[in-house]
Amino acid sequence: MLPSSPELRLLGLLSCFIFIFQVTNAKRDLKSACGTCQRITDNFQKGYERTAKQNFGGGNTAWEERKLSKYETSEIRLMEIVEGLCDSSSFECNQMLEEHEELLETWWFKRKTKHPDLHKWFCIDTIEVCCPKGTFGPDCNACVGGSERPCHGNGKCDGDGTRGGDGKCTCDVEYKGDFCLDCIDGYFNEVRNDSFSLCTECHSSCKTCSDGATHQDCDECKDGWEEDEQEACIDVNECSKDSPPCQEKEYCVNTEGSYSCKGCDQACTGCTGAGADKCKACAGGYQDTEGTCSDIDECSGAEPMCTEEHQQCVNTSGDYKCVCSAGYEDHDGECVQKPQEEEPAVSKTDESPHVEL
Ligand SMILES: [Ca+2]
Ligand SMILES: [Ca+2]
Numbered sequence: 001m002l003p004s005s006p007e008l009r010l011l012g013l014l015s016c017f018i019f020i021f022q023v024t025n026a027k028r029d030l031k032s033a034c035g036t037c038q039r040i041t042d043n044f045q046k047g048y049e050r051t052a053k054q055n056f057g058g059g060n061t062a063w064e065e066r067k068l069s070k071y072e073t074s075e076i077r078l079m080e081i082v083e084g085l086c087d088s089s090s091f092e093c094n095q096m097l098e099e100h101e102e103l104l105e106t107w108w109f110k111r112k113t114k115h116p117d118l119h120k121w122f123c124i125d126t127i128e129v130c131c132p133k134g135t136f137g138p139d140c141n142a143c144v145g146g147s148e149r150p151c152h153g154n155g156k157c158d159g160d161g162t163r164g165g166d167g168k169c170t171c172d173v174e175y176k177g178d179f180c181l182d183c184i185d186g187y188f189n190e191v192r193n194d195s196f197s198l199c200t201e202c203h204s205s206c207k208t209c210s211d212g213a214t215h216q217d218c219d220e221c222k223d224g225w226e227e228d229e230q231e232a233c234i235d236v237n238e239c240s241k242d243s244p245p246c247q248e249k250e251y252c253v254n255t256e257g258s259y260s261c262k263g264c265d266q267a268c269t270g271c272t273g274a275g276a277d278k279c280k281a282c283a284g285g286y287q288d289t290e291g292t293c294s295d296i297d298e299c300s301g302a303e304p305m306c307t308e309e310h311q312q313c314v315n316t317s318g319d320y321k322c323v324c325s326a327g328y329e330d331h332d333g334e335c336v337q338k339p340q341e342e343e344p345a346v347s348k349t350d351e352s353p354h355v356e357l
Helices: 003-051 062-071 075-083 089-111 117-125 343-352
Strands: 155-157 169-171 187-192 196-201 206-209 216-221 223-228 233-235 249-256 260-264 268-271 279-283 284-288 292-295 311-316 319-325 328-331 334-337
Touching: 003 075, 003 089, 003 117, 062 075, 075 089, 089 117, 117 311, 196 334, 279 292, 319 328
Parallel strands: none
Antiparallel strands: 155 169, 187 196, 206 216, 223 233, 249 260, 268 279, 284 292, 311 319, 328 334
């Protein structure tokens, strides 16, 4: 029986999806396939160097010399090199190797002399997963800016050196534009022509600038900076403004391009700087002593501060407190005599460090 039409449509849609998936996947695969191929040829070179010193005994008789020169181009040596080309865990690498192992053999025995660059012969010219440096895509077209200096030396060309990518530039951080010749805000073109651009950082006071790196070259000042009469960007002193930006119990510290607020000494109500000698007024519990706010010793005043029975006064910084005298303890706000229990005998043996074991 033939499938009904909705099923057919679904089938058609599904194969369409699979096709799109394969196309996009293949594009990405070409970049990673080149990476895999590059690793294989890099490891081949390493293996080639590793096996260069090997021989069949270590002597240098004529017989051994002959044997050695035979090894140099032997299948045994090739096998030893091929063994080290892929990590056993790398599926992509092992798959590529399995698919093209015969090509490596062909190169080893027949092409090596004429085409000594394995990467070029294998990855670029034969299995066609890579391109020469500075080129990209199926036909190895030149990157934006040319293959000599892709992206004019100020960025990375998408797919550079592979059969994938679109050749567009991802510029280095200072540069922008399709050709990576323009500077981002905060940088200016120190050198600029059709094929070369050098972007240098503006002065720290500039949002944008042109022609130079001093504070006089700003086109626009950064926040926290303002233009003076000479059109140079200078620091705004936020602390000297009519309405300073800090809280009542803070003082203001001006910095280049900004400011900060710091907490006053606890002896102050408002202050102009750090320490008890920079108070605008003393906080409660403190008094002005020769320009410095110092603690008032409430307990030494003529008037007793703690009036309850068996209480004593304890001075604290910025305050004082009333506590029960020795031998008394607080009981619902009253100081009562502590119970005189005779328990030291028990606790003493408990806490003794010389316990007999
Ligand atoms: Ca400032
Ligand atoms: Ca006090």
